[in-house]
Amino acid sequence: MHLKxxxxxxxLAAAVCAPLSAQVAGxxxxxxxxxxxxxxxxxxxxxxxxxxxxxxxxTCALWCSAGGIPVGLLGDDGEVYMVLKLGDDDASxxxxxxxxxxxxxxTADGMLYQRDGLNYLVVSEVxxxxxxxxxxxxxxxxxxxxxxxxxKE
Amino acid sequence: xRTIAMIAVLLGTSPLAAQDFSEGSEARSWNLYAxxxxxxxxRVVDMLCAVTGDCPEDCGGGQRQIGLLRSVDDVLVYPNKNxxxxxxxxxxxxxxxxxADVEVDGLMLDxxxxxxxxxxxxQRIRRLDGDEWINAQSWTENWAAxxxxxxxxxxxxxxxxxxxxxxxxxxxxxxxxxxxxAFIADWF
Numbered sequence: 001m002h003l004k005x006x007x008x009x010x011x012l013a014a015a016v017c018a019p020l021s022a023q024v025a026g027x028x029x030x031x032x033x034x035x036x037x038x039x040x041x042x043x044x045x046x047x048x049x050x051x052x053x054x055x056x057x058x059t060c061a062l063w064c065s066a067g068g069i070p071v072g073l074l075g076d077d078g079e080v081y082m083v084l085k086l087g088d089d090d091a092s093x094x095x096x097x098x099x100x101x102x103x104x105x106x107t108a109d110g111m112l113y114q115r116d117g118l119n120y121l122v123v124s125e126v127x128x129x130x131x132x133x134x135x136x137x138x139x140x141x142x143x144x145x146x147x148x149x150x151x152k153e
Numbered sequence: 154x155r156t157i158a159m160i161a162v163l164l165g166t167s168p169l170a171a172q173d174f175s176e177g178s179e180a181r182s183w184n185l186y187a188x189x190x191x192x193x194x195x196r197v198v199d200m201l202c203a204v205t206g207d208c209p210e211d212c213g214g215g216q217r218q219i220g221l222l223r224s225v226d227d228v229l230v231y232p233n234k235n236x237x238x239x240x241x242x243x244x245x246x247x248x249x250x251x252x253a254d255v256e257v258d259g260l261m262l263d264x265x266x267x268x269x270x271x272x273x274x275x276q277r278i279r280r281l282d283g284d285e286w287i288n289a290q291s292w293t294e295n296w297a298a299x300x301x302x303x304x305x306x307x308x309x310x311x312x313x314x315x316x317x318x319x320x321x322x323x324x325x326x327x328x329x330x331x332x333x334x335a336f337i338a339d340w341f
Contacts, residue, residue, distance in 0.1 A: 009294055012209050016302075023205055023206040024204070025205060026205065029207040030316075038226070038233055038272075039233045039234050039242075039296060041267065041271075042187075042233065042262055042263065042264065043183075043185045043186075043188075043233075043268035043272075044186045044187075044268060045183070045185060045186060047219065049267055051318060053328040055327055055328055056326075058327035059320065059325045059326075059327075060240070060322070062316045062319050063240040063310040063313075063316060064207060064240045064242075066240075066310070066313055066315055066316050067239070067241040067242055067292065067309075068242030068243075068244050068245060068292065069233055069234065069240065069241070069242040070242065071217050071231055075230070079268060080267070080268040080269075082231065084200055084201045084204060084217075084218065085201060090201055090207075090213065090216060090217055091200065091216040091217070091219050092200070092216070092217050092218045093215065093216060093217055093244035093245075094242070094244075095216065096315070098179075099315060099316075099319065100319070102319070103277075103327050104326070111205070113204045115162075115229055116228045116229050116230075116270065116271050117265070117270025117271055117299060118231060118268075118270055118271060118277070119268070120200075120204045120205075121288075122201070122204075122205055124288055131327075132327045132328055135328070137326050137336060138250070138298075141340060142325065142326070142340070145307075147325060148325045148337060148340065149311070150341055151337060151341060
């Protein structure tokens, strides 16, 4: 019992002394997936997850990326990786590189960090850019419906 | 048990991850599936810095995403959205508070089924050493200042030069102008 208390106390002391806000260790990763608009994906504000990816949501993804909403990489494993940097471009709040890649399927090589339930990705290199491969407009049209302005007569 | 719970809290793996921060919140609902009102104290941080240690002095000067390191449990909260319903993020509103201790009020999203943990919509901010709440709705004003040649009618996202260039080059669906034309003919 005494040893258990000592052990718990040691762990507690370590926890108190540790800089909890310090950075977490990263691991090298290569992953393929789509550059998505995380707010629409997480919030459901524009519909379910399948409706806010791919070509159906491309225009909205451009708006959100240009608007400074974080982009993520929706991996083939189904996980969302919040993108903090793309190559030399650390402009994660509305930068040009992420705007150009909106809705594209890419293969990214970089570092994965995990903290407080989220995956963070620092991309060293975009190994492949396959363009938009998810033709979701076949199933969903466009989301939101006003993404394409009605043509003038 | 109490000791274990304290350790878990300090390690950030505790029930605090799902803690109720709604007390005192005046956040407006957006009727989102997983939203919860959340008012809490935090330090405003550069997200890339907080995660990787790459830390310029000015939180990236507006280039980078800005986070909230929650005071009570050291959880890194990721503000994805400001209070404006116009496809706008939160970094512009939070950047002036870089490095400061603040109180924020807004909506927390927690939907683990799709990977949403500690995702936040910030509606208002105040410095802990001040009384004045500031509404998180400065994005459009900032955009207008940076795009003086894009003035005109309609929302910013219809007039943004970068968005317009992408659509002009690749279409609304991003698949090329021919695919766009066929789709639009059928859609309307």
